[in-house]
Amino acid sequence: MKPATFDYLLLGLLLSGPLSGYDLRSLIADTPLSTYTDSPGSMYPALRRLEARGWVQADEPVGRRRRRAFELTEEGRAALVAWLRRPVERQDVASHPDKLLLRFAFLAPAGLLDLAPRFLEEYEQENRAYLASLRRYQAEQAAQLPLTGRLAFEHGVQQYRARMAWARRARRNLAAEQARMTTEDRDATQ
Amino acid sequence: MKPATFDYLLLGLLLSGPLSGYDLRSLIADTPLSTYTDSPGSMYPALRRLEARGWVQADEPVGRRRRRAFELTEEGRAALVAWLRRPVERQDVASHPDKLLLRFAFLAPAGLLDLAPRFLEEYEQENRAYLASLRRYQAEQAAQLPLTGRLAFEHGVQQYRARMAWARRARRNLAAEQARMTTEDRDATQ
DNA sequence: GGCATCATGTAAATCGTTACATGATTGC
């Protein structure tokens, strides 16, 4: 079976070190990741799936504690990197926007910061294309929609506009950060 | 079992008249509703669930055609109206934003346009509250996030800001529309 | 006659939700 976004979320959270199921649940519950489920009935089966795939491995519990921390295997890291490297698809822009942002968020901890500018270009491009299709629909069909339908549609349009604006700002932000780090490197080696 | 958003989507689409499973699938596939599934394996079981609940009923197929159009029953309409009347909840703002917009979109066709201003006030209010909690998290935790994590977080912040801006504009838009309709009524009765 | 589209369904596998259940550890 194809792993779900949730599986990659877990892999991504394990990038920064081994965590137990409970740790992962707490992380999800206490941060803006709470769009994802933190129920034990999802977490523990998911961890066993990942373990069966060989993408994570549990260390032995210390003493009598039941706690088992999971760490990424090399295969797990490779699978996550392959997922992060995937191009931005139109379908994801329209239907799974949070999946794309999750992938972007994990670029730096996965050591793939150099992919971030291209990701942002693709993200802006695909949002632009989808927005154009929305505008076409709006021109042709919006008059037939009820008032609140038209307004709800406009809500979507504004969301995509905000995403494009964010992508442009994020690119500038990345470039500035890159410049700052280069300067620091130069100063450090002086 | 508690009906899912998908079930209410079908009820809402049936507000404007009887439709077959195929019609509903086409509607979803050809409009910006395509975040919802149009697979037959979801549609036909869902229609049978709604039929079992007594919320829709199928008319008899005409002649030898297999097509069966479903129409809303009074119970179905009442269930949809009860769903539309529910207050805007914090949890939905954070985790199920499209569900809220779907509810808003169906207000006018359900004859509940008078609820739209209150909905927008609640929507703006709950977005504001959630945004405030994001800002608190940002102030406390953002420094520990990797660069792309911080930027992804900022993406979320901008989405909520865009939603609030939309809600304000939509309220003005509704008020203007209301004024226009009142004027037209007066002119019509003169 | 043949093709596109209309039209409805089923089966298997998997996944998520909800509720239940249990026990260890830590701090007071």
Place this chain on the structure above:
DNA sequence: GCAATCATGTAACGATTTACATGATGCC
């Protein structure tokens, strides 16, 4: 000792996905 929290799981149910399957209708 007790309560809060840490910690991991299972069972039942229902829903979704994917793929398969079938047949009718309308048009050229």
